[in-house]
Amino acid sequence: MTFNTICMVGLGYIGLPTAAVIASRRKKVIGVDVNPVAVETINRGEIHIVEPELDIVVHAAVTEGYLRATTSPEPADAFLIAVPTPFKSESGNARVPDLTYIEAASKAIAPILEKGNLVVLESTSPVGTTEQVAQWLAEARPDLTFPQTHGESSDIRVAHCPERVLPGHVVRELVENDRVIGGMTDKCSEVAASLYKIFVEGECITTTARTAEMAKLTENSFRDVNIAFANELSIICDKLDINVWELIRLANRHPRVNILQPGPGVGGHCIAVDPWFIVSQTPDEARLIRTAREVNDSKPEWVLEKVQQAVGQFLMANPDKTARDVTIACFGLAFKPDIDDLRESPALKIAESVLAAHVGKVVVVEPNISVMPAGKLEGAELVDADAATAVGDVLIMLVDHKAFNTISKAAVATREIVDCRGVWDNQ
Ligand code: SAJ
Numbered sequence: 001m002t003f004n005t006i007c008m009v010g011l012g013y014i015g016l017p018t019a020a021v022i023a024s025r026r027k028k029v030i031g032v033d034v035n036p037v038a039v040e041t042i043n044r045g046e047i048h049i050v051e052p053e054l055d056i057v058v059h060a061a062v063t064e065g066y067l068r069a070t071t072s073p074e075p076a077d078a079f080l081i082a083v084p085t086p087f088k089s090e091s092g093n094a095r096v097p098d099l100t101y102i103e104a105a106s107k108a109i110a111p112i113l114e115k116g117n118l119v120v121l122e123s124t125s126p127v128g129t130t131e132q133v134a135q136w137l138a139e140a141r142p143d144l145t146f147p148q149t150h151g152e153s154s155d156i157r158v159a160h161c162p163e164r165v166l167p168g169h170v171v172r173e174l175v176e177n178d179r180v181i182g183g184m185t186d187k188c189s190e191v192a193a194s195l196y197k198i199f200v201e202g203e204c205i206t207t208t209a210r211t212a213e214m215a216k217l218t219e220n221s222f223r224d225v226n227i228a229f230a231n232e233l234s235i236i237c238d239k240l241d242i243n244v245w246e247l248i249r250l251a252n253r254h255p256r257v258n259i260l261q262p263g264p265g266v267g268g269h270c271i272a273v274d275p276w277f278i279v280s281q282t283p284d285e286a287r288l289i290r291t292a293r294e295v296n297d298s299k300p301e302w303v304l305e306k307v308q309q310a311v312g313q314f315l316m317a318n319p320d321k322t323a324r325d326v327t328i329a330c331f332g333l334a335f336k337p338d339i340d341d342l343r344e345s346p347a348l349k350i351a352e353s354v355l356a357a358h359v360g361k362v363v364v365v366e367p368n369i370s371v372m373p374a375g376k377l378e379g380a381e382l383v384d385a386d387a388a389t390a391v392g393d394v395l396i397m398l399v400d401h402k403a404f405n406t407i408s409k410a411a412v413a414t415r416e417i418v419d420c421r422g423v424w425d426n427q
Pocket residue numbers: 124163164165166167219220223227260261262263264265266267268269270271335336337
């Protein structure tokens with residue numbers, strides 16, 4: 001099948017780079033987003049999100065006429081859906097995925113579908129969502145046939161192809177990573193794979209839609225469980241007076257051990273969310289996956305206890321001072337190193353809790369932002385690392401940004417330290 005026009009629904013962290021990379025292969029791409037500001041920005045050849053190299057690819061795609069953004073879908077050979085799947089509420093201690101955006105996207109493309117079209121769901125989704133998308137499409141278009149009722153002879157092909165790119169490396173990983181492509185039938189997989197081969201240099205491996213959905217959830221749950229293991233080790237080591245960073249380095253010397261790094265908790269929209277999709281569907285079976293989530297989600301509270309203890313130590317060593325005289329410095333607010341994304345960040349959450357609980361001064365350092373987002377950390381001063389090192393009595397290392405590597409252990413030797421990332425403990 002040839003794809004002359006591709007319609008990408010959702011122009012966020014995944015949809016926009018994917019649309020731009022496909023356009024860079026000289027395919028006509030129509031990008032759709034409900035946010036008119038994003039649409040206008042893209043049509044000017046600019047971007048509304050932060051991602052290295054993306055500005056160049058989008059600018060080229062728009063100026064050469066291959067990428068155009070709009071607020072409502074237009075007819076195309078293939079439709080890709082890359083909209084968010086957050087969770088909506090807690091149900092019996094498991095968070096339930098919210099498919100509202102996928103439903104809206106499906107209903108928006110349904111009226112313009114034509115015989116022979118391919119529809120691919122890229123959004124990370126609970127098992128069964130691709131079948132649900134096909135169902136929504138079929139209900140809206142009784143004049144067309146779909147794989148759930150007509151198998152290989154259906155008018156419309158439907159598949160799931162989960163995105164797997166790492167924020168900060170999206171443009172490279174979109175091209176280089178292997179893709180798992182799960183069609184509702186073999187023919188659906190084959191047609192979807194031929195679309196991805198336009199821009200993917202990695203392998204395109206085909207499977208069923210349900211397996212592809214579960215593969216994505218499995219990848220992020222595996223990482224979450226591994227990080228939870230590291231976080232649990234960090235708490236155990238703290239109690240047993242062992243340097244956890246050295247311990248993990250040593251254990252990882254074993255040829256079959258590969259433990260990730262502890263931190264202040266797990267943030268972002270993927271690792272901290274996707275495991276819940278498995279837990280909510282199989283609450284009795286997903287015991288380890290749920291526990292890993294709980295271990296990682298409770299890490300910020302443990303860090304806050306350590307901060308309280310550090311303030312206590314400082315006051316014991318300085319009996320002439322009160323808590324009001326203690327300055328706490330928080331290093332890093334982003335959800336992971338060397339990015340400016342503060343959304344769902346455990347570091348930001350910890351800094352906010354410190355600010356709310358501490359009667360003295362709080363300063364924060366985030367080298368990747370120049371102003372604090374509105375409504376965040378009001379009352380805390382945003383300073384640079386040198387200033388924070390100079391004024392802080394208690395220093396909390398929350399994110400191991402490269403910029404912090406130059407702060408030597410000697411420079412902070414006289415301070416109380418809570419090092420969640422091993423920046424000083426590792427020196
Ligand atoms: N983290 C640790 N210790 C580690 C590694 C990470 O505490 O050793 C923390 C980070 O600080 C951050 C969180 O985990 O708070 C998540 O960061 P991440 O770099 O592990 O992952 P994301 O959320 O940026 O991207 C993940 C990736 N998934 C996997 O590596 C299996 C990416 O490939 C996915 O495409 C992405 O989720 C997604 O969109 O699902």
